[in-house]
Amino acid sequence: MSHDVLHFEMGAWLMVLAYLTSVVGCTLGLACTLQARHARAPKIRLAWLGLAALSIGGTGIWVMHFIAMLGFSTPGMPVRYDIARTILSAVLAVAAVFLGLLAFGARSRFSWWRLVAAGVITGLAVNLMHYTGMWAVQVKGEIGYHAGLVLLSILIAVVAATAALWFTAATRRLVHRFLAGLVMGVAVTGMHYTGMAAVRVNLDMAAPDPAGVEVFSFLFPVFVLAAIAMAVPICAVLMAPAPGERDEEPPAGTPEPHAPARSGIAVR
Template sequence: MQGTVDGFSYGFVTPVAAFLMACLGGALGLRCTIRSLRKHGTLKLGWLALGATSIGSGIWTMHFIAMMGFTVQEAPVGYDPTITFASLAVAIVMVGVGIFIVGYRGATAMALVTGGTITGLGIATMHYLGMAGMRLPGRLQYDTLTVTLSVVIAVVAATSALWAAVSIHGFLPSLAASLGMGVAVTGMHYTGMAAVSVHLHGDGSPAGGDTATSLLGPMLVGPAVFLLLAGAVVVFDPLLVTGDRARQRPVLPAPRRPGAPASWQSHSHGERAVRPPARRPRRRERTGDR
């Protein structure tokens, strides 16, 4: 028996929430990648790892928020926790490989193509591994052409995002790149879901696994962590958000020397105070004979 599939059982709530999470993860990941290009050694490694974790976690959270709206009318749908969270690890690792290639090789054509392909395949692998974790009294079937299209979308989106990370600087261009990445990743997800059909068998009893509702708690942990991370970035590292090459430091007047008039204070934007030349005593004019 063919099952009746509905990917929008909550209307536009789940697609919009999924899109926002994809944008947030992409924005943090791209800004971390940009910051890593100006660092070396351990700091570079740390920024790239944070970028990979941000993008991978954002895509994974996007996927399962969107899956909250997926239902099969004739049967309950469950999820295997092990496979579900294994898909998170796959996303972070494969996205990380792609980001590290670009972070260490730079914006060369070979690095972008290789890194974008690996990152895109990581996104697609996470999606279909997460789908493999579904438990229902039946089996999933996929349309090959639509699946191929979804993988192509993932690879193109990932390559474009990595190119933007190393080529576009400034907050507004990076924000536009993050929105574009959110559209592409979300579009890839729903393209992949359009390839799905469900063939049911048995009496429609549950096939094991946790329900979507029971997974809502772990899903909400991701958005909360991202919001905290974004807040910490804004408060403690404005350079990560603005993309400026140098921080804007406040101009502080130089300390006044003891006994020096106020007019001797420096007005040279925080540089060392320059004291005006001392007035030489006037020579007394000779009057009369010695």
Template sequence: MTAEVSEFHYGMITPIAAYLMAFLGSVLALRCTTRSIGRGRGEKKLGWLALGAISLGCGIWTMHFIAMIGFSVDGALVSYDAGQTVLSLFVCIAVVAVGVFLVGYRGSGPLTLGTAGVITGIGVAAMHYLGMAAVNTAGAVHYDTTVVVLSVVIAVVAATAALWAAVSISTVWATIGAGLVMGAAVSAMHYTGMAAVSVHVTQMQTGGQSSTSLLAFLLVMLAGPVAALIVAGAIVMFDPEVVGGQPDWNSTNQHPEPVGSRHYTS
């Protein structure tokens, strides 16, 4: 029989918390990418882009699994495969890194941006459905193909917009605004994907809502990515050039004053 599926077992707490994590990851990624501009191809550029990719990847993945805390199946206990859950995290960071490094090193030309957006968007969608594949219930999970395709399209559009913003926006307020939009887009992709889900339960069980052990498992899984976001946030907060959006290359790469125009006094 088809069981009733809910995404809001704890009300609006999980959607709001999930959105805030997506927003945080997006803002940190934007600031880190801004910091990489003008760094040539050296280690500093590599470091800032890597930190940006980790921030965005962890923000997206954390958003997904915080939202999944609210996932419940009436008449079935829900559990997760730990290996697949961790794998989905690495997949998310890896595909986001591909997109961030492409635009970080090659700019935001239409071909580069389109390629990076498609790769990253499909990868984020793959992370979502790989995470869903880790779900175990007393039945079979089915998907509406049309809604799945829509969720992938949303992921690609969101990823493309995020990558464009990463190399096109530099001021703090613009970054916050872009982060708000990106967080909403990531959340929309997740809940669109979840709208495609139906569960056919083979054996009804009592207490089918999210259990304490499931909540504990997800919180343990979230600890690492949340810690990574906290560390990234600390690095950004203590770097005034990132916060202020004024990379030091602005001052060092100014056109030198012509020698003939210098004035000397005795």
């Protein structure tokens, strides 16, 4: 039978916590992306993009998703999570975000087609993580989706992710970079709750209790590990020069702009 589910069993404050978690991860990840765009060495650029993908995909998307899922329940019925699928959703989130950021952050020069490609891939990465994470959800019955709301969730993620990346590239002002994180947080959180609104649960009272673990069993240690892991990109961003400073330094051997023209007489 079709059954209503709860998305805010612990209260609406959980949505605020999930959004703030996403904003922190996305803001830091976009800051790493900006550093990547101004890095000269390819290996350094890839390292920055890897940190960005870990921050956005790991904390901004994956951790946010399971914080929000604390409010999901089927009243009177158990909800469990398949650990292997849960881990897979984390790996896919980081890998897919990395591909999206690679399209955008591999070059310092702005390109509209790169922005659009990165926005589409990154937005789809949000959806990939969400629906893979929902694949891990086990209930006494089956979970289905409303097709129209699923498509809307994809559109929200792609548009907002593209806007966030544009804010990241359009300006170097700190306030705009923070705004990019807020917009990216909207992409992730808005997509999540739109996707959850699409959920249709058909419970079967005769079905066996679902296998797996409760979300509380793995979320707390994961949240602690995520906080520790975030220390790496935070320290990297704080210690790195401001974006664009490298471009202001003249390459070695280049005369200063005010240096007098050489006329065959050595200038000492």
